[in-house]
Amino acid sequence: MPATIRDVARASGVHISTVSRTFSAPHLVNPETRVRVLACAEDLGYRPNRAARALITGRTHNIGLIVADIANPFFPPLIKAAEGQARHRDYHVFVADTNEDPVAEEELVHALAKQVDGVLLCSPRMSNSLIEQVSREVPVVVINRQVTGLPCVMMDVGQGARLAVEHLLALGHRRIALLGGPRGSWTNREMRRAAGAATRAGGADLTVLGPNPPTETGGGAAAEQVRRSGVTAVLAYNDLQAIGLIEGLDALGLRVPADVSVVGVDDIALSRLTRPKLTTVATPTAAAGRTAVDMLLQHDSEGPRGARGRSAAAGDRRTTAQVMLQTELVVRDSTGPVPPSGRDAPGA
Amino acid sequence: MPATIRDVARASGVHISTVSRTFSAPHLVNPETRVRVLACAEDLGYRPNRAARALITGRTHNIGLIVADIANPFFPPLIKAAEGQARHRDYHVFVADTNEDPVAEEELVHALAKQVDGVLLCSPRMSNSLIEQVSREVPVVVINRQVTGLPCVMMDVGQGARLAVEHLLALGHRRIALLGGPRGSWTNREMRRAAGAATRAGGADLTVLGPNPPTETGGGAAAEQVRRSGVTAVLAYNDLQAIGLIEGLDALGLRVPADVSVVGVDDIALSRLTRPKLTTVATPTAAAGRTAVDMLLQHDSEGPRGARGRSAAAGDRRTTAQVMLQTELVVRDSTGPVPPSGRDAPGA
DNA sequence: CCCGGAGCTGCAAAGGTTTGCAGCGAAGTA
DNA sequence: TACTTCGCTGCAAACCTTTGCAGCTCCGGG
Numbered sequence A, B: 001m002p003a004t005i006r007d008v009a010r011a012s013g014v015h016i017s018t019v020s021r022t023f024s025a026p027h028l029v030n031p032e033t034r035v036r037v038l039a040c041a042e043d044l045g046y047r048p049n050r051a052a053r054a055l056i057t058g059r060t061h062n063i064g065l066i067v068a069d070i071a072n073p074f075f076p077p078l079i080k081a082a083e084g085q086a087r088h089r090d091y092h093v094f095v096a097d098t099n100e101d102p103v104a105e106e107e108l109v110h111a112l113a114k115q116v117d118g119v120l121l122c123s124p125r126m127s128n129s130l131i132e133q134v135s136r137e138v139p140v141v142v143i144n145r146q147v148t149g150l151p152c153v154m155m156d157v158g159q160g161a162r163l164a165v166e167h168l169l170a171l172g173h174r175r176i177a178l179l180g181g182p183r184g185s186w187t188n189r190e191m192r193r194a195a196g197a198a199t200r201a202g203g204a205d206l207t208v209l210g211p212n213p214p215t216e217t218g219g220g221a222a223a224e225q226v227r228r229s230g231v232t233a234v235l236a237y238n239d240l241q242a243i244g245l246i247e248g249l250d251a252l253g254l255r256v257p258a259d260v261s262v263v264g265v266d267d268i269a270l271s272r273l274t275r276p277k278l279t280t281v282a283t284p285t286a287a288a289g290r291t292a293v294d295m296l297l298q299h300d301s302e303g304p305r306g307a308r309g310r311s312a313a314a315g316d317r318r319t320t321a322q323v324m325l326q327t328e329l330v331v332r333d334s335t336g337p338v339p340p341s342g343r344d345a346p347g348a
Numbered sequence C: 001c002c003c004g005g006a007g008c009t010g011c012a013a014a015g016g017t018t019t020g021c022a023g024c025g026a027a028g029t030a
Numbered sequence D: 001t002a003c004t005t006c007g008c009t010g011c012a013a014a015c016c017t018t019t020g021c022a023g024c025t026c027c028g029g030g
Helices: A005-012 A016-024 A031-044 A050-057 A075-088 A102-113 A128-137 A157-170 A186-201 A216-221 A223-229 A239-251 A285-297 B005-012 B016-024 B031-044 B050-057 B075-088 B102-113 B128-137 B157-170 B186-201 B216-221 B223-229 B239-251 B285-297
Strands: A062-067 A092-097 A118-122 A140-143 A152-155 A175-179 A205-209 A233-235 A261-266 A279-282 A322-325 A328-330 B062-067 B092-097 B118-122 B140-143 B152-155 B175-179 B205-209 B233-235 B261-266 B279-282 B322-325 B328-330
Touching: A005 A016, A005 A031, A016 A031, A050 B050, A062 A075, A062 A102, A062 A285, A075 A092, A075 A118, A075 A285, A075 B092, A092 A102, A092 B075, A092 B092, A102 A118, A102 A128, A118 A128, A118 A285, A128 A140, A140 A285, A152 A285, A157 A175, A157 A186, A157 A233, A157 A261, A157 A279, A157 A328, A175 A186, A175 A223, A175 A239, A186 A205, A205 A223, A216 A223, A216 A239, A223 A239, A239 A261, A285 A322, B005 B016, B005 B031, B016 B031, B062 B075, B062 B102, B062 B285, B075 B092, B075 B118, B075 B285, B092 B102, B102 B118, B102 B128, B118 B128, B118 B285, B128 B140, B140 B285, B152 B157, B152 B285, B157 B175, B157 B186, B157 B233, B157 B261, B157 B279, B157 B328, B175 B186, B175 B223, B175 B239, B186 B205, B205 B223, B216 B223, B216 B239, B223 B239, B239 B261, B285 B322
Parallel strands: A062 A092, A062 A118, A118 A140, A140 A152, A152 A322, A175 A205, A175 A233, A233 A261, A261 A279, B062 B092, B062 B118, B118 B140, B140 B152, B152 B322, B175 B205, B175 B233, B233 B261, B261 B279
Antiparallel strands: A279 A328, B279 B328
């Protein structure tokens, strides 16, 4: 029932190949012919069949975006940015949610591989070697993780953690905890490394707690542990955890920031809405989404993926750039000077 | 380079049609042959080409999901549920974000129509007639809106609004405001109708304010208006607005719930994290996503869409069910008894 | 012994589009 | 005038899979 290229050809008195060219290579057809064809196409409500096009060109004009948990408010701005950028280049985005499960992640990426031109792996939980294997099957850009040999866009959470720790040191804190994130998270390792270095440099003490789920519940559940550890400040894996932790501490009778200071990471919209407003490390989430799409689509004139077309000898300069986006510290109300009494010295 | 059905056929010594059947109609092929074919396919890493399959069957095994704003925390749980349900039935989901723009919405649905088997229109902002037109091009299930003749899944916000108003009446409030949502929102109209009826029935007064954007900013911006209106309780269009409003009122020196009571709608995760915790109308978001997918895929054995296949005379029983999901009131801390001094009588 | 059916497999057309190649006329060059 | 070039168009193969039909073998019944 839907109009095909053939119907348009018949209606406008030209060959189907001319109609095809009208859409995919307009400069090759006579302007007069072109307007006629376009008019007929419009009339008949013709829309190119993407399956047929994909079949022959080998390119679907779709990209896959795999995230750990779409309900985590960190991701939607990234998804939104990626989607906008993709649409802008005439691509569409498949979003898939792995529920923080590495196995689901692998299955999904395979299921998607056949029907997209590339995949954005966002905060992947699977191993580097698995990612490399996947990248041989389909072009991949990794977000929030460093994998050598693959294009990556990262946010400098190391720097962010350092800034956060320095902020806490300046407020007089000497016993600081790092709330660990999920196992397998690159961000987690980076934060730990940087926070460790920064505390050492400041002559302070870093206690690492975790791993914990990157959720509000995960943060809340760690409250008791935090209390017992006797620290006066906590750097959480992300804002959600930080918010949950504040709730949890509150239930334990510890006030933020009077008794304990808390810093989050991500600067999700929510962090401005809680009381106290959250001091946090802002990550350029939207920029990351846009950049990743650009990197993936950089070579989209290269012709069919894995096709028997003329070799890509010249086009094979996949630069595999690795981009590190800067973060910054946003100081709000959840951090304050170390409590004078020093709750770490019960008798003092 | 990727293995095709032909390679598998050659490797296993059968005709391509047998390979095809091994995957799409296994019961038609001899068990021995089947295992041999499957083994070869596995060996060669064969994966069916979805474009080719789509070309001939007319079904892509993809569905589109169009939402107003993916960054609105109302949507992710719905998306997640829809995606899971779809995956469960071997479908994938395209998510598209319209930025609350009816024009973008229409463009998107058309762009998507050709490459999906159906579209979920979630909280659409476009007109009913446009939706009907779209539904002639591609199967549609509408979420959060009632369109006669089309399958819809709605959440009973009317009932929710009534419950909320009755709750406020029971607390002694007599001057109540309804914060309107975006123009074109069905939810908005339903709430207005139900809230109006409930206040009238309770001998109280309803002031309608708006329209306002369904965001935190939208709520915050309405704070001044709320103060001037002299009401003691507000029913917001959604939780985001409610939270923004609470912030805004706070900035104006009005405390919630001591001076003004506020009720939201949606029960997003966030509403449990703010202070005060939000009293709100809980909507069954995930259930809506699952139900919508089921309704869309109900007839997925019907054969090619818009094809010249045997007529769907018998299969044409698209029941076009309209499902109304129940809502419930969750009372938390943002509502309380009407202030004794009655701030509506400045001198009293 | 013949016929019919069941179970399985092969054959070939079809689906809508892209694209290298060839053909055509007109314009430009020698 | 003859030859080349250029701009445009038509031709037909190719992409990979599905599916109606026909054919084959094997078995059981009459």
